[in-house]
Amino acid sequence: MSGCRSFFSLCANKFHRKVLQLQEQLADVAFTLDFPMPPGLPLPEAHLRLDLTCKNARWAIANRRRRDLPLMAGVQGWNESSYVSCVRNYKGLGFDGFAIGGLIPRRHDTKLVLAIVEAVKQEIGYKHLHVFGLGHPTVLTDLYKAGADSVDSSSYVKYAADGKLWSDPDFHALDPSVTDRLNLALANLALATQRTLPLATAEAIFATLRGEKSRF
Structure with a gap:
């Protein structure tokens, strides 16, 4: 197991250096x-991935070059307590959010x-909390109430x-034409972000919807 851990750590170390460098060049x-822990993952493997996730974060905050980049x-984690344990590893390190x-x-x-969202938010206080992958309208309101400040998802594009x-x-x-898909995506995004659309965009979307309904 120790040999596997060393090899895994070495590969992760090389990769996360490149990831951080690329983000500092291109990202906002x-x-x-991090290392996801899907349901059913053996506990020793889950602990290994949690440890590497925390080490990667600590390395990144210590080696960041762009201080203007959040x-x-x-x-x-794999349950509420493991997520809390993970975020507690980051206390006092100066991250802009989680x-x-x-x-x-x-x-x-x-x-x-x-x-999980509520527990993590309680640990980080006023710091920004993002949730990966859960952007469907059926859960958005509850996520925001639980403490999420932002979410992301490709569901609105797939729809x-x-x-x-x-x-x-x-x-x-x-x-649907390419324009129809774009208009539908904008309408879905507006619902997901709970924002309104510019009038010109809204008019184009309404035209798309009217055109589709007239086919029936």
């Missing part, structure tokens, strides 16, 4: 490299997901590519 916000620490990962395979257990509209489950464009 940087995230530390750096978010990746938070991982980002919870590993929740997508646990998304059907809404109670657990929200408990639009399929000609679907989040706000209307019965709507389905059978053969």
